[in-house]
Structures are given as structure tokens and as C-alpha cells.
Amino acid sequence: MLARLQRLHPSTWKRLVRLSKEAERDGAYRVSKRPQAVVLNSEGQTSGELARILKAPRSKVSEWLQRYQIHGVDGLLEGYRSGRPSELTDQQQQQLGDILDSGPVAYGLDNGIWTSPR
Structure with missing residues (x-):
């Protein structure tokens, strides 16, 4: 299990806030919660607190934080969803x-x- 995030570079913090706002403006509400989780976690919020604030399952919040630690900002974006084969x-x-x-x-x-x- 990876350690909880503690610090973000100020430029990264701004980028995540901007990404969250852009995703929300574009109607991608699922995506907008992910950078919010990272930002709030860097401010000391736990996964449980984030789950309550963002109205998301705690397991998902932990997954988002882990994906951020492994893949950076790209880990927070929507990936390709193949769906059922045609x-x-x-x-x-x-x-x-x-x-x-x-x-x-x-x-x-x-x-x-x-x-x-x-």
C-alpha cells in the first residue's frame, strides 16, 4: 500500500484545481472528483473524509490517490472504454x-x- 500524499508542488496544485474545474464545466463530473481528491488529500484529508466530501466510495478515493501516485495527472483522466465488442x-x-x-x-x-x- 502506498503512503498517503502529503505535498504537491504549487504548480501541480494549480494544474489539478484547473483540471477539476474544466472537467466539471465540461460535464465530466466523475473526472472532476479525482483531482479534487488529490488536492484535498495534500491538505491533510483522509480517504474516509474525502469519500464523505466527494460522495464517492472510499475504495474509489483510495484507487484515485494510488493512480495519481503511480501515473501522475494522467492516472486521473478517463481511459478508453471498449465496451461490448461490435x-x-x-x-x-x-x-x-x-x-x-x-x-x-x-x-x-x-x-x-x-x-x-x-
């Missing part, structure tokens, strides 16, 4: 893109906006 071939994906770009009217539908069943 069942469409490359050709089918291209065809679907062409259909969507053409619009529903080109395929005999009355509405100019694609909709789906609810």
Missing part, C-alpha cells in the same frame, strides 16, 4: 453510417429525424 462487420458499420447520414426520408419514412422504439 457484432457488425466493418462493411456493415460502413453501410449503417451511410444509412444514418442519408436520413430517414431517403428510406421512405415521413419524419426527417431518426427515432427508435422506447
